[in-house]
Amino acid sequence: MKSKLKVGIIGAGRIGKMHAENIKRYFSEEVEIISIADIFADKILDWANSIGVSRVYKDHRAVLENKEIDAVLICSSTDTHSQFIIEAAQEGKHIFCEKPIDFNVEKIKQALSEVEKAGVKLQIGFQRRFDPHFRKMKQMILEGKIGEMHILKITSRDPEPPPIDYIKVSGGIFLDMTIHDFDMARYLTGSEVEEVFAVANVLVDPKIGEVGDVDTAIVTLKFKNGVLGVIDNSRKSVYGYDQRIEVFGSKGSLSVGNELNTNVVYSGDGGILSDKPKYFFIERYKEAYIEEIKAFIDAIINDKETPVTGIDGLEPVLIGLAAKKSLEEKRAVKVER
Structure with missing residues (x-):
């Protein structure tokens, strides 16, 4: 045995x-x-x-x-x-x-x-790569279903902000929240981010601004392979955890919508109603968390490279720091490597 x-x-x-x-x-x-x-x-x-x-x-x-x-x-x-x-x-x-x-x-x-x-071996916990929907999207991109990718759009909005004491030590929205989106952007485009331009504001909770952070942001990305990307973030989405991605290319587009609590849709004379998205990341990415640990175990047992390496841990931080600098200086910023 x-x-x-x-x-x-x-x-x-x-x-x-x-x-x-x-x-x-x-x-x-x-x-x-x-x-x-x-x-x-x-x-x-x-x-x-x-x-x-x-x-x-x-x-x-x-x-x-x-x-x-x-x-x-x-x-x-x-x-x-x-x-x-x-x-x-x-x-x-x-x-x-x-x-x-x-x-x-x-x-x-x-x-x-x-x-x-x-x-x-080192594996970094970017669990979204292991979500079956995003994996399918990546597979179809590699199969050439959308041709040459032109545009990437990521929406990532939390159901509520974290406690202020957490925000104080979080590194800010770009290194705490958007960092997952930066990783997904690299994963789906297969390219490094060359330039970043960020705009942001405090629209959810003034206390977030008082501790030096923002709660609403839009980040545009220019990739080395020519793809253009945009990420929009909010610390508070009243309808639940909003996780959507669209990729557009020369032959078509792919999109992933939100996972809902149930797939039941009610249609009546008052309108058409469905459930809200799953509440937060633990619920939304339940399967992805299992799959990332499965991949880590497999890499050790079968002596493989881990699917999310140390470089995959470094690059989103570099992008996040560029986004912070862009926001502070109100200009597009090259990612420093």
């Missing part, structure tokens, strides 16, 4: 718990969770026991220094990501890390250098 892949999890907030539960529910034959570390370790003991994990620590080093562990999932706060990647690589662990790696480009590059030096 083939031995199981042994993993540790660092950070057991909403995302960390979801990954742990998905591993337990869907991958228990291939993977065993050995231990979990969280700064609030005493508060997660019952939950950890419920998924069969008895070793729970406050210090992440207890996970990293365990020679039994093959791979770690880094789901802690963003300010710890790059350092934990470095430490995990130095301990010879394969690494799955939630986005972003860091807000600081030099820290990202240092982390990627340590990963390369250690010869371990």
Whole structure:
């Protein structure tokens, strides 16, 4: 019988718990969770026991220094990501890390250098690439269904803003929210972003502006392959989590609409009504979160390159920083590499 892949999890907030539960529910034959570390370790003991994990620590080093562990999932706060990647690589662990790696480009590059030096695998948690609808769209683009791509349009609007205390440390809308859209833009076009122009405002909550961020934005992108892109973001969509993409090309277009709570449509003399979109990212991307962990496991077991590499973690941050600079300077900005 083939031995199981042994993993540790660092950070057991909403995302960390979801990954742990998905591993337990869907991958228990291939993977065993050995231990979990969280700064609030005493508060997660019952939950950890419920998924069969008895070793729970406050210090992440207890996970990293365990020679039994093959791979770690880094789901802690963003300010710890790059350092934990470095430490995990130095301990010879394969690494799955939630986005972003860091807000600081030099820290990202240092982390990627340590990963390369250690010869371990690194996958970044851009789960939207694993959504079946967006995957189908990508496949059809590669098959030439729309011919030469000309325009990419991404709409991404949250159902409500995060807490102000979170926004203060989030890195701002472009590095927290739009970063997923930047990743999808690269994924679907197959090209790097060359130039960015961003306009934004505070239209949802004045408190967001008071802490130096914006809540409504439009970003235009110029890609190296000539494609033009536009992303629109809002921190508050009253009808739910709005996730739509359209690609237009020389032979036609492709579009992906929202996933609704149900597909029931009522038609009557008062109009035609359907359900709202699924509430937020946990619900909307439930299948994608499972598939990204499946891909990470497969990359380790079968010694493949991970489908979302460290460079895929770096590039959206570079684009996000260019967008911030564009907004501040009110001009188009080249992405600095």
